[in-house]
Amino acid sequence: MRKFRLTMLQGTRKKYSNSDKPLTDPEIDEIAKKLNLGRWNFYGALYGPAPVREVLWQVIKQAFSVVPGVKFYFPEDMPENEVLQIRDKTLQGIPSFSELSWVDWLPNGAHLFFSPIAKVSGDDAMAQYELTRRRSEEFGFDFIGTYIVGMREMHHIVCIVYDRKDPEQRRKAHELMKVLIDDAAKAGWGEYRTHLALMDQISGTYNFNDNAQMKLNEKIKEALDPKGILAPGKNGIWPKNYDAAAWKVPL
Amino acid sequence: MANPGGYQSYMIAFEKDSDLHQAIEIIRPLRVAMVLQNVPSIRHVLMDAAVMVGRPGTE
Numbered sequence: 001m002r003k004f005r006l007t008m009l010q011g012t013r014k015k016y017s018n019s020d021k022p023l024t025d026p027e028i029d030e031i032a033k034k035l036n037l038g039r040w041n042f043y044g045a046l047y048g049p050a051p052v053r054e055v056l057w058q059v060i061k062q063a064f065s066v067v068p069g070v071k072f073y074f075p076e077d078m079p080e081n082e083v084l085q086i087r088d089k090t091l092q093g094i095p096s097f098s099e100l101s102w103v104d105w106l107p108n109g110a111h112l113f114f115s116p117i118a119k120v121s122g123d124d125a126m127a128q129y130e131l132t133r134r135r136s137e138e139f140g141f142d143f144i145g146t147y148i149v150g151m152r153e154m155h156h157i158v159c160i161v162y163d164r165k166d167p168e169q170r171r172k173a174h175e176l177m178k179v180l181i182d183d184a185a186k187a188g189w190g191e192y193r194t195h196l197a198l199m200d201q202i203s204g205t206y207n208f209n210d211n212a213q214m215k216l217n218e219k220i221k222e223a224l225d226p227k228g229i230l231a232p233g234k235n236g237i238w239p240k241n242y243d244a245a246a247w248k249v250p251l
Numbered sequence: 252m253a254n255p256g257g258y259q260s261y262m263i264a265f266e267k268d269s270d271l272h273q274a275i276e277i278i279r280p281l282r283v284a285m286v287l288q289n290v291p292s293i294r295h296v297l298m299d300a301a302v303m304v305g306r307p308g309t310e
Contacts, residue, residue: 088260
């Protein structure tokens, strides 16, 4: 337990590296090897009676077996893999706080989520990964991210972890978000959620067709909430009696 | 959630960084066919490394 607390204070990254630069591919490979993980790790679950699970598992295993070096695990195969143990609970509806502990990667760890939607396609996944990793590293951050796969789209969640007591890191994390929002918009990608400080910028990227959506949003806002009482500025929708520029979070 | 009559979670590990492309191409038809029954995730190794750092009971 003492060791646990020490690791938390220093940031868990220290356990892997003393470098203050973003981790390189050889360093990341080394970490993967040490933890018996892949560079990407896919977590899923089978639901239903045994014969149903068995047939689904056969199809899944066969489909992925074409990838050279792929490995398949059940939680009981990897008692030391804490993430798999956590996912085993999460995917049956049992939440935990420990699954969010990646935020302790750095001391005083805090995060911003950059969350673009992606097509369920290899090209789009690679393009978003390439962009978000490259930009993260430019600003001095490691890439920490996941693709959450829906039926027709993926939520790509990039966890920008920074030291909240370090003003320089706070500024860089904020700036990185701004750059990523613009880069993504140029590539045709939009975000599905964000921090309050970035809502104006993101809503501005949904301005196609002569900003029709925001014009509609503002009309509805004015009709339903003319005094601007309800969540002024939420999702970039400002009441008329507010000056949006005056509420901008400075960099 | 209610017990659906049985449950088995799993992890599939992809060795190379560039395997993401092929993995997603395999996932898409499986997801559409509902062979993948839940909302699965494919996570970068550092996200897991950041969690697996010798918390109590893990070393």
